Amino acid sequence: MTLARTDHPQRSPAAFRAAPRSGTRHRRARHRKSRLTAWAFALPLVIYLAAFYVYPLYRNLDLSLRRYTVRSFVEGDAPFAGWANFDQVLHDPTFGPAIRNTLVFTLVSIAVQYGAGLALAVFFNRRFHLSGLLRALFLVPWLLPLIVSSSTWAWMLNSESGVVNHALHLVGVSPVDWLGSPHWALTSVIIANIWIGIPFNLVILYSGLQNIPADLYEAAALDGAGAWQQFRRLTFPLLRPVTMVVLLLGFVYTLKVFDLIWIMTKGGPGDSSSTLATWSYRLGFGSLLPQFGPGAAVGNVLIVIALAFGLLYTHVQRRQEA
Amino acid sequence: MTGRRRGIRVTAIGIVLTALMLFPVYWMINVSLTPQQDMRKNPPDLLPLHPTFEGYQAVLHDQLPYLLTSLLIGLGTVALTLVLAAPAGYALAKLRPRGGGALGLALLIAQMIPGIVMAMGFYGIFLNLGLMNTWWGLIVADSTIAVPFGVLIFRAFMSGIPDELLAAARIDGAGAFRAFWSIVLPVSRNALVTVSLFSFLWAWSDFVFANTLDAGGDLRPITLGIYRYIGNNNQEWNAIMATAVVASVPAALLLVLAQRYVAAGVTAGAVKD
Numbered sequence: 135m136t137l138a139r140t141d142h143p144q145r146s147p148a149a150f151r152a153a154p155r156s157g158t159r160h161r162r163a164r165h166r167k168s169r170l171t172a173w174a175f176a177l178p179l180v181i182y183l184a185a186f187y188v189y190p191l192y193r194n195l196d197l198s199l200r201r202y203t204v205r206s207f208v209e210g211d212a213p214f215a216g217w218a219n220f221d222q223v224l225h226d227p228t229f230g231p232a233i234r235n236t237l238v239f240t241l242v243s244i245a246v247q248y249g250a251g252l253a254l255a256v257f258f259n260r261r262f263h264l265s266g267l268l269r270a271l272f273l274v275p276w277l278l279p280l281i282v283s284s285s286t287w288a289w290m291l292n293s294e295s296g297v298v299n300h301a302l303h304l305v306g307v308s309p310v311d312w313l314g315s316p317h318w319a320l321t322s323v324i325i326a327n328i329w330i331g332i333p334f335n336l337v338i339l340y341s342g343l344q345n346i347p348a349d350l351y352e353a354a355a356l357d358g359a360g361a362w363q364q365f366r367r368l369t370f371p372l373l374r375p376v377t378m379v380v381l382l383l384g385f386v387y388t389l390k391v392f393d394l395i396w397i398m399t400k401g402g403p404g405d406s407s408s409t410l411a412t413w414s415y416r417l418g419f420g421s422l423l424p425q426f427g428p429g430a431a432v433g434n435v436l437i438v439i440a441l442a443f444g445l446l447y448t449h450v451q452r453r454q455e456a
Numbered sequence: 457m458t459g460r461r462r463g464i465r466v467t468a469i470g471i472v473l474t475a476l477m478l479f480p481v482y483w484m485i486n487v488s489l490t491p492q493q494d495m496r497k498n499p500p501d502l503l504p505l506h507p508t509f510e511g512y513q514a515v516l517h518d519q520l521p522y523l524l525t526s527l528l529i530g531l532g533t534v535a536l537t538l539v540l541a542a543p544a545g546y547a548l549a550k551l552r553p554r555g556g557g558a559l560g561l562a563l564l565i566a567q568m569i570p571g572i573v574m575a576m577g578f579y580g581i582f583l584n585l586g587l588m589n590t591w592w593g594l595i596v597a598d599s600t601i602a603v604p605f606g607v608l609i610f611r612a613f614m615s616g617i618p619d620e621l622l623a624a625a626r627i628d629g630a631g632a633f634r635a636f637w638s639i640v641l642p643v644s645r646n647a648l649v650t651v652s653l654f655s656f657l658w659a660w661s662d663f664v665f666a667n668t669l670d671a672g673g674d675l676r677p678i679t680l681g682i683y684r685y686i687g688n689n690n691q692e693w694n695a696i697m698a699t700a701v702v703a704s705v706p707a708a709l710l711l712v713l714a715q716r717y718v719a720a721g722v723t724a725g726a727v728k729d
Contacts, residue, residue: 151665171632172551175561179544179607187566188599190577197580207582243569254473263467268474274481275708278716281663282678282700286484289693295496303499329480390570391661392647397683411572418576419668426576433573446570448561 164352191437197430207426219427223435226414226428228405233319236389239413243327244384251335251380252373256338256365259343269340276333284397287326288313291398313399316406323395323407327388335380342376343369375454382408382447386440410436484704488512488697511698519699522681525591526660529677530706533659534652537602541651542644545610546636550622560611563604574600575668583670589673597665602655609726613647614640650717653710658671660706678703 177237198219259267290297291312352447354364388401390413401408418429488511489504502563548556586595625635663679685696
């Protein structure tokens with residue numbers, strides 16, 4: 135947050151101010167030179183973005199509009215296919231489950247992450263002994279490589295020897311076939327994903343809470359508002375901008391999740407935990423007979439959804455800053 | 457003294473919550489130390505009562521090349537990210553090229569593109585250019601995760617540098633490059649650290665690019681080392697978890713040595729535009 139506030143540069147370029155000496159022609163030349171300098175510094179990035187963002191995305195679009203085989207993939211002479219790949223994907227029996235699973239995975243994950251993150255942020259907002267250290271430790275799940283957390287959860291949820299089923303056994307619940315049954319696979323990956331996402335929500339919401347002036351709470355307490363009243367009438371409304379940011383970013387980030395599901399269930403059994411991301415990967419890379427075209431088509435559907443919410447996010451951000 | 461006692465109670469609740477949250481991490485360590493014959497024991501041992509280092513010996517034996525490759529790829533990604541992002545951040549923050557706003561928006565959107573889509577695009581390009589299964593190809597791909605974030609962090613940080621400082625340098629005869637190198641970079645230490653940490657961690661953790669672009673390479677990163685362990689239907693979970701523990705070391709170090717940069721990075725990445 136401290137970084138965020140410094141960024142409102144409405145000033146004229148520094149070079150301008152530093153050149154008080156001569157007439158307009160001189161100044162104009164200087165101005166042009168400073169503009170050139172500016173682009174010289176930004177140019178590597180622009181070239182990089184063109185080569186390593188725009189071009190791969192273009193290739194992906196191209197993939198989704200042609201009929202590719204492994205051979206034509208290498209030689210690059212695949213025939214144009216129009217919307218055929220999209221059409222195929224749309225009528226694929228996996229399409230329905232993938233869309234549904236993506237929505238359930240994303241919405242349930244961000245709802246629970248947000249709820250838990252908010253509760254924890256409120257909890258950590260009162261300073262107590264060790265609070266800084268404990269808050270730091272809460273970041274651990276978010277920093278671990280995804281393959282580490284996914285394989286740990288996979289073993290914890292193992293139906294025979296997993297510690298989760300053991301804990302359920304202790305409270306008298308019969309063992310659940312977490313990763314092997316189509317009823318539970320999606321729930322399993324959601325649980326693991328929630329665990330990974332809580333720290334992000336906690337950190338951002340905590341920084342949002344820190345920006346609410348303490349005297350507001352003092353005033354509310356003087357007016358006789360209890361803890362719940364203070365939360366409902368003060369904290370929650372004042373956190374609304376931060377909430378929007380967390381939820382929208384959470385949506386975009388959760389939509390992308392691939393590693394976790396692929397490592398834990400590969401989207402299975404059947405399609406029971408397939409999302410758009412894992413399905414796209416499975417089409418393109420998951421078998422010996424890759425279907426690059428349809429895989430890319432699914433990827434492009436994913437991009438469109440991500441960008442829609444991404445633009446909504448930038449819109450919200452801009453409104454908040456204005 | 458009631459206030460004090462309440463304080464202790466809150467701390468106790470905090471410790472319990474943290475312990476619950478970190479249980480999977482504990483379990484990973486516990487399993488990494490469990491002897492193979494106890495792995496399927498019911499009930500499982502909650503404490504490593506008979507610790508074995510078999511798992512870690514397997515890591516030393518099998519995974520060392522993977523770990524070194526990840527180190528190489530991580531450092532390469534940091535270097536590439538800094539070289540691209542720091543000057544661009546400076547340009548956007550202080551030199552304000554025409555079209556800078558659009559560039560900022562493009563960076564923001566770039567962060568939202570799913571990695572799997574990028575991987576598929578890169579796959580075709582790498583195949584055509586013969587970059588497949590090279591470690592430096594993977595560095596290029598991994599850098600795409602960090603560069604947009606890096607530029608935005610540098611831009612946010614550098615726009616806080618007073619213009620007077622740069623103007624003074626200019627009066628002393630320093631050109632834009634000198635000013636950048638000997639004034640802007642040194643005072644941007646915090647941003648440099650934050651961007652380096654995150655780009656290293658992301659490259660170290662990357663699985664999507666590694667698995668699509670480097671699965672058959674001579675030099676493969678540790679994420680693929682773990683994946684190979686799991687994929688072989690390996691039942692030696694102590695070795696798998698020991699590798700996972702070793703692969704977590706950079707994250708742990710980061711948290712111990714640079715916690716404030718981590719928190720700054722998380723918030724800045726989200727709250728900044």
